[in-house]
Amino acid sequence: xxxxxxxxxxxxxxxxxxxxxxxxxxxxxxxxxxxxxxxxxxxxxxxxxxxxxxxxxxxxxxxxxxxxxxxxxxxxxxxxxxxxxxxxxxxxxxxxxxxxxxxxxxxxxxxxxxxxxxxxxxxxxxxxxxxxxxxxxxxxxxx
Numbered sequence: 001x002x003x004x005x006x007x008x009x010x011x012x013x014x015x016x017x018x019x020x021x022x023x024x025x026x027x028x029x030x031x032x033x034x035x036x037x038x039x040x041x042x043x044x045x046x047x048x049x050x051x052x053x054x055x056x057x058x059x060x061x062x063x064x065x066x067x068x069x070x071x072x073x074x075x076x077x078x079x080x081x082x083x084x085x086x087x088x089x090x091x092x093x094x095x096x097x098x099x100x101x102x103x104x105x106x107x108x109x110x111x112x113x114x115x116x117x118x119x120x121x122x123x124x125x126x127x128x129x130x131x132x133x134x135x136x137x138x139x140x141x142x143x
Contacts, residue, residue, distance in 0.1 A: 014095045019084065029081050029097070036074040036104070040067040058126045062119060066111050073103050 013019075023029075047056075047063040077100045083091035 014098065015093055017089045017093060018087070019092055019094055023081070023084055026081055026085060030078065033074040033077040033081070037071050040070045040074070043067060055127065055130065058119075058123055062115075069107055069111075070104075073100060073107065076100055077104075 044063055044067040047060055051059055077097070080091055080096045080100060084097070086092075
């Protein structure tokens with residue numbers, strides 16, 4: 001199977017509001033989106049249970065952010081595939097599927113960049129802040 005980019009980026013084909021419902025790749029797209037959702041929940045649960053201490057709070061926040069973004073985009077992708085199969089006019093355009101897949105790829109790139117370059121900086125600042133707060137007086141709790 002060869003990809004013909006003239007056909008993929010043809011504006012009449014991309015923005016056709018009534019494309020044919022016979023998507024040969026619907027099963028693969030649904031599998032992709034559902035596996036993204038399941039993987040996000042598995043990652044979130046694994047981080048929550050494997051790192052219960054306070055020093056890993058930043059890792060929990062980072063994984064929660066990643067999971068929220070990926071679940072949201074994957075649910076939108078499921079909506080676009082289902083609307084394509086059910087002939088819902090506006091949401092069944094090929095343009096939305098293409099934008100959704102590009103959004104997933106760009107999010108992967110951004111979160112890898114953030115994990116490699118930005119997370120270590122945030123982690124050192126966060127650990128320094130915990131060290132400083134260790135010596136500050138705490139507020140008394142009422143009973």
